[in-house]
Amino acid sequence: MTQVGQVTARALTRRLAVEQSESRIPSIVAAVVRDGQVAWRGGRGGTVGPRGPGGGPTERTQYRVGSITKSLVAVVVMRMRDEGLLELSDPVGAHLGGVAGGEASVAQLLSHTGGLSAEPPTAWWERTPGVGAGELLGGLGPEQVRHRAGRRFHYSNLGYALLGELIARLRGMGWLEAVRAEVLEPLGMRDTTARPRPPHATGYAVHPYADVLLEEPEHDHGAMAPAGQLWSTAGDLARWAAFLTGGCEEVLAAGTLAEMREPAAVDDGDAWTGGFGLGLQLARHRGRRLAGHGGSMPGFLAGVWADPADATAVLYLANATSGVSRALLFDLLDIVEELEPRLPAEWRPGGADPELLALTGLWHWGPxxxxxxxxxxRMLSLAPVSGGGRASRFVPQDDGTWLGLDGYYAGETLRVAADHLDLNTFVFTREPYAPQAPVPGEVGDWHTPAP
Incomplete structure (x- = not known):
C-alpha cells in the first residue's frame, strides 16, 4: 500500500484541520507511513515564516524536532555498544572521568533512570546560547543528582548532554558528525540539520487569551544540543518513522532496535500507558505497542509514533510552543485502522523436520x-494450555539446544532428551510427573488418599 483511499484521506485531513483550528496552531504538517512509504500527508496553516501568512507547509518545510534528537543520539550509542566500545552497564563516569552523576550507567541515561537533574545548572538552556562541554561538565555538582541511579524514571535533558559527550570521546568526532554519518546519511535524511535552512518555519508562541503571536528565539545549544538541537522535515521524519517500523541493518541490527523498544521505565504509574526504552518513548494504545518520541522546543512541537507489528507510523511537526493535543497522533492511527484495516497474512503450509514434528504436542511441567x-x-513455542503464564519462544542453536527468545525463559537454554525437556533445570514430561523421566525428588504413584 502506498496511498490511503479518498475517504480515509478526507478523514485524516479533517482531523488535522480540527487540530490546527481549535488548538490555534500557526502551521502543522502530519503524515502516515505504511510499509515504509508515505501513505498520506497533510498540512494546515499559512503562518509559517517571519513575514506572516503565506503558503502552507510542505514535506520540505523545516521545523525544529526537539527531543526527537535524543533518539538519533541513542542509535549511535547503541551502535557503539554493538561494536564493543562500551557496555550499557558501564558507569558513564568510566568514560567521562569524575563527572557528577557518573555512577549512572549508560543504559540508565538512555532510559532517564540515571537520577540526574532534568535541566542543566545554566540559564534556561532552550532559550539561550549553549556553553561548551568542558564548561557544562565542570559546572556540575552533587546537587545535579536528584535521585539514586536506577530508582525511578526522571526525564533528564542533562543526561543526554553527557551521552553526546560520550559519543564525542569514543568516536573522536562531535555527536552531530556521528549522527549525520551513521544515521542521517544512510537513511537519506538530508534535510535534517542542526540549524534551520530555507524553507523553514518560524517558531511562535500563541498568546493564551488573544490571537496574536510572539517569535521564539533559536540558538546553538552547545553541549546541550544532543537533547534537542535538530531541525527536520515531514519527508525526513517519515524516513525516520519507516526506520522505527521496519529497521535498516546498515544503521542498526534488528535485534538492537528491538532492544531499544523494550520497556525500561514507566512514567505513568500503574496505568502503564506510557514509558521509556533506550532512547525511545513507549506507549500502549488500543492494543498497539508504540515506540517513538515527542519533541518540544520554544516555538516548536513534533512527534512520531511507530507500530512495528503493523508497519504503520504517524508523525507531525508544528511551529507552536504549546497546544497540539496528545491525542492527535493516536487519532490518526485510529482513523487508518478503522477505515483501512490490515488484512491478515494468508496462512500457507510449510515443511517440518520429522524429528521436530515428533516433539510437538502436550508436555507437562509437573501437573x-x-x-x-x-x-x-525451526523455532519452538512452549506455552501453558490454559494461556498466559510462562510462555516463551525458542530459537535453535548450533549445539543442538534452543535459546529462549522472550517471555519468562528469555535467555534460558532448552535441551531436548529422549523422554523429557530440560529447561534451565525444569523437567517437562509427556505425562504429568512421568516416573521414567529424571524428575528431581521422589515421584510416586498417583492415588486417592485414604479418608
Whole structure:
C-alpha cells in the first residue's frame, strides 16, 4: 500500500484541520507511513515564516524536532555498544572521568533512570546560547543528582548532554558528525540539520487569551544540543518513522532496535500507558505497542509514533510552543485502522523436520500441561494450555539446544532428551510427573488418599 483511499484521506485531513483550528496552531504538517512509504500527508496553516501568512507547509518545510534528537543520539550509542566500545552497564563516569552523576550507567541515561537533574545548572538552556562541554561538565555538582541511579524514571535533558559527550570521546568526532554519518546519511535524511535552512518555519508562541503571536528565539545549544538541537522535515521524519517500523541493518541490527523498544521505565504509574526504552518513548494504545518520541522546543512541537507489528507510523511537526493535543497522533492511527484495516497474512503450509514434528504436542511441567508448537525456521513455542503464564519462544542453536527468545525463559537454554525437556533445570514430561523421566525428588504413584 502506498496511498490511503479518498475517504480515509478526507478523514485524516479533517482531523488535522480540527487540530490546527481549535488548538490555534500557526502551521502543522502530519503524515502516515505504511510499509515504509508515505501513505498520506497533510498540512494546515499559512503562518509559517517571519513575514506572516503565506503558503502552507510542505514535506520540505523545516521545523525544529526537539527531543526527537535524543533518539538519533541513542542509535549511535547503541551502535557503539554493538561494536564493543562500551557496555550499557558501564558507569558513564568510566568514560567521562569524575563527572557528577557518573555512577549512572549508560543504559540508565538512555532510559532517564540515571537520577540526574532534568535541566542543566545554566540559564534556561532552550532559550539561550549553549556553553561548551568542558564548561557544562565542570559546572556540575552533587546537587545535579536528584535521585539514586536506577530508582525511578526522571526525564533528564542533562543526561543526554553527557551521552553526546560520550559519543564525542569514543568516536573522536562531535555527536552531530556521528549522527549525520551513521544515521542521517544512510537513511537519506538530508534535510535534517542542526540549524534551520530555507524553507523553514518560524517558531511562535500563541498568546493564551488573544490571537496574536510572539517569535521564539533559536540558538546553538552547545553541549546541550544532543537533547534537542535538530531541525527536520515531514519527508525526513517519515524516513525516520519507516526506520522505527521496519529497521535498516546498515544503521542498526534488528535485534538492537528491538532492544531499544523494550520497556525500561514507566512514567505513568500503574496505568502503564506510557514509558521509556533506550532512547525511545513507549506507549500502549488500543492494543498497539508504540515506540517513538515527542519533541518540544520554544516555538516548536513534533512527534512520531511507530507500530512495528503493523508497519504503520504517524508523525507531525508544528511551529507552536504549546497546544497540539496528545491525542492527535493516536487519532490518526485510529482513523487508518478503522477505515483501512490490515488484512491478515494468508496462512500457507510449510515443511517440518520429522524429528521436530515428533516433539510437538502436550508436555507437562509437573501437573501443568503445556503445548509445544513448531514455528518457521525451526523455532519452538512452549506455552501453558490454559494461556498466559510462562510462555516463551525458542530459537535453535548450533549445539543442538534452543535459546529462549522472550517471555519468562528469555535467555534460558532448552535441551531436548529422549523422554523429557530440560529447561534451565525444569523437567517437562509427556505425562504429568512421568516416573521414567529424571524428575528431581521422589515421584510416586498417583492415588486417592485414604479418608
Amino acid at each position: 501443568v500441561p503445556y503445548t509445544l508448537r513448531l514455528l518457521p525456521d
